[in-house]
Amino acid sequence: MSESTSISREDKLRHLVKSKGRKAVTALTAYDYAVARIIDEAGIDIILVGDSLGMMVFGHEDTTKVTVSMMKHHVAACRNGVARSILVADMPYRSYEDDQTAIATATELVSAGADAVKLEGGKAILSQINAILDKGIAVFGHIGMLPQQVVEEGGYKKKGKSDIEAANLLADAAELDKAGVSAIILENIVGNLAKEITEMTTAPTIGIGSGKSCDGQILVINDLLGSYPWFCPSFAKPKANFASDTTQAVRAFIDEVENLNRE
Numbered sequence: 275m276s277e278s279t280s281i282s283r284e285d286k287l288r289h290l291v292k293s294k295g296r297k298a299v300t301a302l303t304a305y306d307y308a309v310a311r312i313i314d315e316a317g318i319d320i321i322l323v324g325d326s327l328g329m330m331v332f333g334h335e336d337t338t339k340v341t342v343s344m345m346k347h348h349v350a351a352c353r354n355g356v357a358r359s360i361l362v363a364d365m366p367y368r369s370y371e372d373d374q375t376a377i378a379t380a381t382e383l384v385s386a387g388a389d390a391v392k393l394e395g396g397k398a399i400l401s402q403i404n405a406i407l408d409k410g411i412a413v414f415g416h417i418g419m420l421p422q423q424v425v426e427e428g429g430y431k432k433k434g435k436s437d438i439e440a441a442n443l444l445a446d447a448a449e450l451d452k453a454g455v456s457a458i459i460l461e462n463i464v465g466n467l468a469k470e471i472t473e474m475t476t477a478p479t480i481g482i483g484s485g486k487s488c489d490g491q492i493l494v495i496n497d498l499l500g501s502y503p504w505f506c507p508s509f510a511k512p513k514a515n516f517a518s519d520t521t522q523a524v525r526a527f528i529d530e531v532e533n534l535n536r537e
């Protein structure tokens with residue numbers, strides 16, 4: 275188990291908000307102990323146990339089959355590897371339908387080891403966000419393209435192209451900021467709108483597919499490592515070749531074992 279630093283969770287979260295405009299925020303997903311520990315020790319600011327684990331770990335088509343118990347399992351695994359980063363847990367699909375359910379889910383994820391929880395949506399889930407914050411649990415917002423709504427929306431689409439969509443996203447960001455979230459993920463939002471939101475909020479914005487003007491950037495770890503070769507979003511630039519390196523290593527092992535002199 276990784277030894278935790280003496281900086282409290284509250285101080286880390288305060289420091290994150292204060293870093294806005296001073297230091298770029300870096301964030302990656304992780305789903306298990308080894309990866310969480312490696313990226314924590316490499317210096318990443320935030321580790322998100324994303325519900326993208328539905329696709330990356332379980333091979334599902336989208337995030338909608340992820341449950342609270344699946345999330346707890348992976349949060350607990352990552353917690354053991356994280357000493358200094360902020361560990362954030364996604365609240366899965368339909369686990370925050372009302373205030374009481376939202377509080378129960380957030381409490382379970384924090385008990386499993388999360389420093390903060392993340393929910394998808396703005397004004398529509400403000401009541402749940404406030405209910406969680408009132409319990410002293412830190413919240414990360416997430417607006418723009420919301421993967422948990424992919425089935426309802428019929429696919430993954432860029433957000434903020436029309437005036438009405440842009441106005442709604444600005445209003446969502448303003449409400450989340452006023453509520454006191456620790457950061458806001460901006461997913462797949464047109465670049466100039468992401469910039470406008472970033473200039474407006476006191477909480478740092480962390481972009482994914484939303485241009486370079488956000489306060490920081492987040493990526494699914496598999497897209498950084500090249501470990502999910504069946505799909506990689508166009509904005510992600512893999513910096514390793516995990517899938518092909520693994521294939522090569524496995525073939526070398528097969529070859530070595532098959533050619534062992536067993537006498």
Ligand code: KIV
Nearest residue numbers: 303324325326459494
């Ligand atoms: O589940 C996830 O991985 C996410 C991000 C990539 C933002 O929500």
